[in-house]
Amino acid sequence: MRRILVFLTISILMVGLSFSFYINYKVQSGDTLYSISKGFGIPIPVLLDWNSDITSANIKVGQSLKIPFNPGIMFKPTKTISLSTLAKMFFITAAEIQSVNPSIGTTIPAGKEVFVPLGRENTSFTELADFIWPVYGEISSEYGWRIHPIYNKRLFHTGLDIRAQTGTPVFAARSGVVKFAGVKSGYGNIIIIEHSGGYETYYAHLSKINVFVGLRIEKGDFIGRVGSTGTSTGPHLHFEVRKYDETNDPVAYLPRTNTYVMRRVLSE
Ligand SMILES: [Zn+2]
Missing domain, CATH: 3.10.350 (Membrane-bound Lytic Murein Transglycosylase D; Chain A)
Structure with a gap:
């Protein structure tokens, strides 16, 4: 009887698994987010995306985590x-x-x-450039002076706005270390990555942040998702490139001929 029950349980589990893309893993003593990530070959930002209730600090023995079979x-x-x-x-x-x-x-x-x-x-690596496009979408506002869509005043736009659906993945434009991950007034949910050479990149208005301060990020890593948090008129990524804290036009650093982002300049 017992053997049959075990067999049935395993069969049901297997049927269940064949319809999903993840397993449930119970956190063991000694596990850290880093060891789980390494053990399963799943990047930390992907684990955080599947388990929105966890952070690097709060995983507990016995807690159940969703782990996808593939990144x-x-x-x-x-x-x-x-x-x-x-x-x-x-x-x-x-x-x-x-x-x-x-x-x-x-x-x-x-x-x-x-x-x-x-x-x-990441196919945007095909362009040999120091930075890569962080998101696929349509440029809705350029860097520089503009009439602000909400304040209706002439204000300096410190970044580039790329319109995209809520939930669209956002990728690191360059390798570095997460300097800030959280809420900053007008920016809403924002990730700031510090790079070599005095550079920083800003990813703002996110619906989801899947990194934490101190996390090492490689160029092209998935880090969060597009949203409309903070001062925003609709889902888009506000992307900034700063050098020694001075904002620069991000377009100057991005691959010029990347066909993945629609931009007027491409046809110039
Ligand atoms: Zn913006």
């Missing part, structure tokens, strides 16, 4: 998109998405949640 995250489009657009949003190929979602089709309807792998090689 990847769930994405639920707010608007219907094509498979090729979804691939561009993740800087990967459509084939990589199809390999884990054989029945995905060519359109992903709004509200349908899909598992999307994070590519081993």
